[in-house]
Amino acid sequence: SIPLGFFAGIGTASKNGILIKGSNYLEALNTVQTAVFDKTGTLTQGSFSVTTVHALNHQPAQLLTLAALAEQHSTHPIGQSILAANQTPLKETLTDVQESAGHGICGLLNGQLLQVGNASWLQASGIQTSTPVEIGTSVHVAYQQNYLGYLIIADTVKPDAQAAITQLKQVGIHQTIMLTGDNQPVAQQVSAHLGIDHYQSELLPQDKVTAVAKLTANRMVNGKVVFVGDGINDTPVLARADVGVAMGGLGSDAAIEAADIVLMSDEPTKLATAISIAHYTHHIVW
Numbered sequence: 001s002i003p004l005g006f007f008a009g010i011g012t013a014s015k016n017g018i019l020i021k022g023s024n025y026l027e028a029l030n031t032v033q034t035a036v037f038d039k040t041g042t043l044t045q046g047s048f049s050v051t052t053v054h055a056l057n058h059q060p061a062q063l064l065t066l067a068a069l070a071e072q073h074s075t076h077p078i079g080q081s082i083l084a085a086n087q088t089p090l091k092e093t094l095t096d097v098q099e100s101a102g103h104g105i106c107g108l109l110n111g112q113l114l115q116v117g118n119a120s121w122l123q124a125s126g127i128q129t130s131t132p133v134e135i136g137t138s139v140h141v142a143y144q145q146n147y148l149g150y151l152i153i154a155d156t157v158k159p160d161a162q163a164a165i166t167q168l169k170q171v172g173i174h175q176t177i178m179l180t181g182d183n184q185p186v187a188q189q190v191s192a193h194l195g196i197d198h199y200q201s202e203l204l205p206q207d208k209v210t211a212v213a214k215l216t217a218n219r220m221v222n223g224k225v226v227f228v229g230d231g232i233n234d235t236p237v238l239a240r241a242d243v244g245v246a247m248g249g250l251g252s253d254a255a256i257e258a259a260d261i262v263l264m265s266d267e268p269t270k271l272a273t274a275i276s277i278a279h280y281t282h283h284i285v286w
C-alpha cells in the first residue's frame with residue numbers, strides 16, 4: 001500500500017503546477033544528486049530570432065531567402081525564425097527534402113542540392129565553412145557544394161533559469177549538467193551565465209541518450225539522475241533518466257507522455273520545488 005503522505009506530496013506538487021505521475025517518482029526525486037538539462041526550450045525560451053546575416057557573394061536578404069526556401073519544409077524553431085525574418089515571397093519549393101535531427105535540412109532546388117544547417121554537418125559533406133565571430137546558434141548555407149555564408153540566430157535564457165540552478169544547489173543537488181546540440185561557444189556562454197557545473201555541446205539526440213546512460217550507470221558517483229527537457233527530439237532521453245521531467249507548455253505530446261513528471265508552467269525553478277516537496281514528503285512518511 002502507498003503511505004498516505006505520498007498523496008499529500010503529489011497534491012502539494014499539483015497545486016504548484018507540477019504533475020507527478022506516481023509516488024515512486026516522488027521517492028526517486030528524494031535521492032537525486034545529478035540534474036541534467038536540455039538547453040533549447042528548457043533553460044532558454046526556445047524562440048529564436050535572426051540577428052546577423054553574413055553573406056559571402058550575395059545580398060544578405062538573398063541569403064536569408066535561400067535559407068528560408070529550405071526551412072519552409074521544417075517545423076524546427078530555428079527554421080521558423082528564419083521564415084519569420086525573410087521578407088521575400090517564396091516562389092519555389094524543394095524536392096527530395098531531408099531534415100536531419102541536430103544537423104539541419106537539405107533538398108533539391110532547381111535540381112541542385114541546397115544545404116542549411118550547422119557547420120559540422122556541412123563540413124561532413126566537404127564544404128568549408130567560415131567561423132562566425134558572433135556568439136550564437138549559427139546556420140550555414142551551401143548551394144551546389146558552394147559555401148554562401150551563415151546566419152546567426154539568438155535565443156534568450158528563461159527569466160528563472162539562473163535561479164533554477166541556484167535553488168538546486170540549495171536543495172542539495174551535487175552536480176548540474178547541460179546537454180545541447182548547439183555549438184560549443186553558445187553552450188559555454190549559457191552554462192557559465194547560469195552557473196552550471198558541466199556541459200556537452202554538439203550532441204545528436206542519440207548522444208544525449210548515451211550521456212545520460214553513462215551518468216545513471218555510475219550511481220556511486222552521480223546518485224540518481226533527473227533529466228529535464230522540452231522534448232523536441234528528447235523523448236528517448238526522458239525515458240533513460242531515473243526521473244524524466246518534461247516542460248508541459250512548450251513540450252511535445254510525446255515528451256509529456258514519456259515523462260515521469262510534467263512542469264505545467266515551463267519554469268525550470270519548479271524542479272527545485274519538486275525536490276523540496278519530495279524531501280518533505282519523505283520526512284513525514286518515513
Ligand code: ADP
Nearest residue numbers: 040074076079102103104116117118180181182
Ligand atoms: P538542442 O539540443 O539545443 O535542443 P537540436 O538538437 O534541436 O538543439 O538542434 C541542434 C543543432 O542542429 C541546432 O543548434 C542547429 O545548429 C542544427 N539544426 C537542427 N535543425 C535545424 C534546422 N531545421 N535548420 C538549421 N539548423 C538546424
Ligand code: MG
Nearest residue numbers: 038040041232
Ligand atoms: Mg531541445
